[in-house]
Amino acid sequence: MKKLLIILVLLAFGSSDALAQKKEVVRRRFFTLGQDRTEIITPKVKGFNCYKADLHVHTIYSDGDVTPRERIREAWYDGLDIIAITDHLGARRYEKYMLKALRKYNPDEQPYPYSHAGxxxxxxxxxxxxxxxxxxxxxxYPDLLYIHGTEISRTQSTGSDYNALFVKDIEAVFDKDPYQCIRNARAQGALITHNHPVIRRDKCVMTEFEATAMAQGLFDGIEIVNGNTFYPPIMRRAVDNDLYMVGATDTHHPVSAVFKSLGIFRTMTLILAKENTEKAIKDALLKRRTLVYCGGNIMGEEQWLRPFFDASVTCRLQFEDKKAGARTFVITNNTSFPFILRKGQIVRELKGMESIRVTVKRSKSGEWQDPRYRIDNLWLPDDKRPTWTLKVSK
Structure with missing residues (x-):
């Protein structure tokens, strides 16, 4: 009995030692794999919501390096509300790699000849x-609108390329005649955007094809920014021909490899519409309610750029020093976009979601003045930058 008791006591101590030992650590997670959406704050302009869109991107099904699924994910994580995938209708260089990789699916195990629709x-x-x-x-992503599109590509003689947006059946768009190709897209209710109108040229001049197509009313919009390149003279062409203005990445590579590495938002079109539906967005484009963002700059017609700025920036009087003849104002940026304010040689950066204080002296005639600046990163037609007096809240 005494031996049995000793054995039980030893077993009890042994069990306690085993329980006291820590479990083996087989993994340590230092961070959670995940990605947050970049929320880009925009103002409401004249009763319209400001939707952020990229209307020109490519995937592996033409000459891009990214799948359609990834383009959708990129758009949502980058803070966009609208994305249009516009793979080339005719030029598809990536196809040869896929055909080579899949050659064993063919009876003779030889890759199908690389095809070019043209x-x-x-x-x-x-x-x-x-x-x-x-x-x-x-x-x-129910809050992201995906628009079906395609890029109609032709030779230099026919002038640049053209995006067809809101197409229903892309198979029915193609035709060897570029005029007919555009007409086929328009017959489906598509809108036609003239892409990168200065590509491979030294001057902003239209080719004979472009002039004829313009005269026939085949274009609805035009890119004033492609990637990181702004075409100032094209803004005047857009205004004179009643075309909506577009800014797009035309990205073929992962967006993160270009814009995020620079710490800026991707190039985008800001569309002013009542709601984020195909019908409302299409209506906004046709009525030219667009602005363009690129690398911290915003371009557009004054009828929309001025109210956009006024809705973005608030200004209030903080202090009035009658003895010194000066007033101090607080200027607040309620959006994610920066504004560069210039008064002569003095330049102030009003960063997104931040405020600055400025002091304004009386005029030479003794009158009180409100803050007035040239906004160096806003662009109007004819390569002009606006000079506006800020509206002071009461």
């Missing part, structure tokens, strides 16, 4: 299937 006379890719792939991903 040469073979027909489209070899089921672009509607590409839309379905992107649609499934877009369904995960």
């Amino acid at each position: 040469k073979c006379g027909r489209v070899m890719v089921d672009f509607n299937a590409v839309f379905e792939e992107a649609d499934k991903e877009a369904a995960k």
Whole structure:
């Protein structure tokens, strides 16, 4: 009995020692794998919401390096409200890599000859299937509008390229005649944007094809910014021909490799509309309610740029020193976009969601003055920057 008791006591101590030992650590997680959406704060302008859109991007189904699913995810995480995938209808250089990788699916295990729609006379890719792939991903982000589009690419003689937005059946768009190709898209209710109108040129002049297409009313909009390049003279062309203005990345690579590495928002079109639906966005484009953002600059017609600025920036009187003849104001930026305020040689940066204090002296005639600046990062047609007096809240 005494031996049994000793054995039980020893076992009890042994069990306690085992329980006291720590479990083996097999993994340590230093951070959570995840990504937050970049929320870009915009103002409400004249009763319209300000939607952020990229209307020109590419995927692996033409000459991009990213899948349609990833383009949708990029757009949402970058803070966009609207994305249009616009793969080239004819030029598809990435196709040769896919055909080579999949050659063993063919009976002779040889890759199908790399096709070019402009040469073979027909489209070899089921672009509607590409839309379905992107649609499934877009369904995960109900607040993101995905627009079906395609880029109609031609030779230099026909002038640049053209995006067809809001197409319904991309297979029915292609035609060897570029005029007919655009007409086919318009027959589906698509809007046509003239892309990068100064590409491969030294001057902002239209080719014969572009002039004819413009005269026939085949264009609805035009890019004044492509990627990181601004075309100032094209703003005047847009105004004179009643075209909506677009700024787009035209990205072929991952967006993070370009814009995020620079610490700036991606190039985008700001569309002023009542709601984020195809009908409302299409209506806003046709009525030219757009502004363009690129690298901290915003471009557009004064009828929309001025109210955008007024809705973004508030100014209030903080202190009035009658003896010194000066007043102090607090200027607040209620958006994510910066504004560069210039008064002669003095330049102040009003960063997004921040405030600055400024002092304004009486005029030479003794009158009180409100803050007045040239806004160096806002652009109007004819390569002009506006000089505006800030509206002081009562």
